[in-house]
Amino acid sequence: MANTATNPFAVKPSLARTWEKANFWIFRLAAYFILACGLAIIGNIAIKGSRTVFQSTAPFINTTFLTQAPETLYVFEYNGVKRHLGNGEFRVFQEQEIAKAKAAGQPPPQFKNLETFVYSAGGIFPCIVGTLLLVVGSMTIALTLGVSSAIYLSEYAKPGRIVRLIRLAILNLAGVPSIVFGLFGYGMFVVFFGWNVSILAGWFTLAFMVLPVVITASEEALRAVPKGFREGSLALGATKWQTIRKSVLPYALPGILTSSILGIARVAGETAPIMFTAAYVMLDKLPWQAGGFNDFFFQGVMALPYHIYVVSSKIPQNEYTERVQYGTAFVFLLLVAGIAAASILLRNRLRRLYKW
Amino acid sequence: MENPASAPSVAAPRPFEIPTSSVLKAPTPRTLIDVTHLDFNYGPKQALFDINLKLDEKRVTAFIGPSGCGKSTLLRCFNRMNDLIDGTRIARGSIQINGIDIYRPDVDPIELRKRVGMVFQKSNPFPKSIYENITYGLRIQGINTKSRLDEVVEKSLRGAALWDEVKDRLHESGLGLSGGQQQRLCIARAIAVEPQIILMDEPCSALDPIATAKVEELIHALKREYTIIIVTHSMQQAARVSDKTAFFYIGKLIEYADTRTIFMNPSNPQTEAYVSGRFG
Numbered sequence: 099m100a101n102t103a104t105n106p107f108a109v110k111p112s113l114a115r116t117w118e119k120a121n122f123w124i125f126r127l128a129a130y131f132i133l134a135c136g137l138a139i140i141g142n143i144a145i146k147g148s149r150t151v152f153q154s155t156a157p158f159i160n161t162t163f164l165t166q167a168p169e170t171l172y173v174f175e176y177n178g179v180k181r182h183l184g185n186g187e188f189r190v191f192q193e194q195e196i197a198k199a200k201a202a203g204q205p206p207p208q209f210k211n212l213e214t215f216v217y218s219a220g221g222i223f224p225c226i227v228g229t230l231l232l233v234v235g236s237m238t239i240a241l242t243l244g245v246s247s248a249i250y251l252s253e254y255a256k257p258g259r260i261v262r263l264i265r266l267a268i269l270n271l272a273g274v275p276s277i278v279f280g281l282f283g284y285g286m287f288v289v290f291f292g293w294n295v296s297i298l299a300g301w302f303t304l305a306f307m308v309l310p311v312v313i314t315a316s317e318e319a320l321r322a323v324p325k326g327f328r329e330g331s332l333a334l335g336a337t338k339w340q341t342i343r344k345s346v347l348p349y350a351l352p353g354i355l356t357s358s359i360l361g362i363a364r365v366a367g368e369t370a371p372i373m374f375t376a377a378y379v380m381l382d383k384l385p386w387q388a389g390g391f392n393d394f395f396f397q398g399v400m401a402l403p404y405h406i407y408v409v410s411s412k413i414p415q416n417e418y419t420e421r422v423q424y425g426t427a428f429v430f431l432l433l434v435a436g437i438a439a440a441s442i443l444l445r446n447r448l449r450r451l452y453k454w
Numbered sequence: 455m456e457n458p459a460s461a462p463s464v465a466a467p468r469p470f471e472i473p474t475s476s477v478l479k480a481p482t483p484r485t486l487i488d489v490t491h492l493d494f495n496y497g498p499k500q501a502l503f504d505i506n507l508k509l510d511e512k513r514v515t516a517f518i519g520p521s522g523c524g525k526s527t528l529l530r531c532f533n534r535m536n537d538l539i540d541g542t543r544i545a546r547g548s549i550q551i552n553g554i555d556i557y558r559p560d561v562d563p564i565e566l567r568k569r570v571g572m573v574f575q576k577s578n579p580f581p582k583s584i585y586e587n588i589t590y591g592l593r594i595q596g597i598n599t600k601s602r603l604d605e606v607v608e609k610s611l612r613g614a615a616l617w618d619e620v621k622d623r624l625h626e627s628g629l630g631l632s633g634g635q636q637q638r639l640c641i642a643r644a645i646a647v648e649p650q651i652i653l654m655d656e657p658c659s660a661l662d663p664i665a666t667a668k669v670e671e672l673i674h675a676l677k678r679e680y681t682i683i684i685v686t687h688s689m690q691q692a693a694r695v696s697d698k699t700a701f702f703y704i705g706k707l708i709e710y711a712d713t714r715t716i717f718m719n720p721s722n723p724q725t726e727a728y729v730s731g732r733f734g
Binding site for chain 1: 538540564574578581590591594627640643644
């Protein structure tokens with residue numbers, strides 16, 4: 099069109115165009131709003147938590163917080179200076195000052211305005227250990243059971259009543275609330291099997307909770323592998339399992355790992371299933387310190403999400419508990435991000451290795 | 455069919471050449487595959503009706519016919535690949551290979567497929583290296599000695615006329631080859647397990663003319679050692695490549711004879727109509 103004045107394709111303002119623009123902005127704002135919420139939540143936790151986790155002096159990370167068990171915080175005034183000391187340190191300090199005063203022939207020292215705050219000193223090391231153990235164990239169980247079921251459902255099973263029943267069961271499992279899983283775990287593993295509150299009970303409860311996600315995603319990943327690989331392999335005289343093992347499963351692994359990343363975040367963060375089955379409010383010993391190899395599986399653990407719950411609602415709130423809460427939440431986010439990053443690295447490696 | 459009245463209805467002269475080599479084959483061929491009164495069903499729907507066919511050893515037989523006539527179905531019956539689809543069954547009749555009914559309960563389809571290989575329409579090399587593609591069939595049988603595997607790789611690639619092109623890149627991915635090379639790789643993979651019969655389901659339909667010519671040349675060379683059954687949509691290809699041809703139409707075998715006869719002198723009017731291009 100040489101002459102723009104007579105352009106028949108020119109933009110004509112109309113109601114439809116206005117609605118188009120309006121809706122575009124509505125959708126865009128909705129998406130950005132979600133982004134903003136996500137940033138707000140994570141940012142809030144990161145900012146408040148990093149005050150606990152990071153410190154301004156070397157080594158810049160509050161190693162006490164990450165490597166020690168929780169202790170009671172003693173806040174007191176001594177010689178006009180307000181001090182904060184953990185349980186162990188306070189006793190040492192107390193003995194030192196009493197000994198000094200005795201040696202100098204003075205009366206025993208007075209600790210003014212002594213206040214104690216539970217779980218506000220020390221660190222959360224046992225919780226980190228507990229969460230890691232729970233995640234690793236339950237994901238192993240969930241992946242083993244889930245991938246096996248997915249292989250059966252997508253490669254071996256003939257369509258029929260039983261397969262429909264299995265799929266219905268998986269869907270139902272996906273809809274069960276996590277607290278109900280906790281009760282189920284308590285009834286089945288803790289009481290009926292007699293495992294008591296233990297890592298083993300926690301593993302199985304969490305594994306069942308995350309199973310539907312793993313099965314669904316694994317089935318999708320298996321179905322995405324082209325049929326030609328299976329036909330080519332079978333036509334050479336391979337058994338079905340040989341075909342799956344060599345020509346299908348390796349190429350479905352990246353998809354299966356993606357589902358496991360989502361599973362890991364869920365397993366690490368759920369409090370309700372582990373409340374009755376694996377988690378204790380406070381434990382002195384780490385699981386491997388309790389006895390022999392067999393005893394390891396029947397120990398309870400402390401866990402990060404349960405610790406946040408305990409510190410936030412079971413004890414009176416103050417500035418010290420807030421510090422611990424946000425610190426724990428931040429460490430938890432970092433932990434899950436770390437495990438997810440490891441999973442992503444593994445998945446990318448597998449993608450390069452089994453490129454198709 | 456020598457009726458002069460029908461001659462003008464054949465519009466143009468047939469542009470393909472009939473190989474005469476099939477006439478010069480001296481010994482009488484032995485029947486390897488014997489199909490008797492075969493009825494085949496996909497669920498409730500019948501796909502093959504009373505097929506009777508004897509296929510010769512160390513010959514190339516072509517199955518021709520319009521789409522949906524059942525030629526691929528019959529081909530896939532020979533190595534029991536139809537078992538992978540739910541609801542398929544042989545309603546009547548039998549297929550005997552070397553005198554043994556392959557649908558007998560004591561016949562293992564896995565063993566059968568080691569002796570009856572298949573090349574598919576869309577070439578499906580595994581996304582592994584060329585070397586691993588060829589040795590796949592041997593590894594699943596437990597043969598793992600490197601010297602033997604190397605030997606088989608070279609023999610199969612030479613047999614598939616691919617050795618010179620890929621001998622320097624055996625450990626590169628099979629997917630990096632061109633379409634024609636991939637199909638020849640699939641043929642090499644099939645002959646690595648030393649089958650007796652090779653089934654080819656429209657192997658050249660996805661290939662350009664030059665690649666097609668190479669594969670057809672390969673089939674000529676292979677028929678000295680293997681029995682080949684090829685399903686093809688192209689009548690010209692059937693005429694170039696095969697010794698005997700079977701014409702199918704809507705699940706029935708219409709005519710089966712020497713290729714020369716089918717194309718120059720068919721006895722059935724439907725065959726005549728198909729090969730002269732009046733439908734298809």
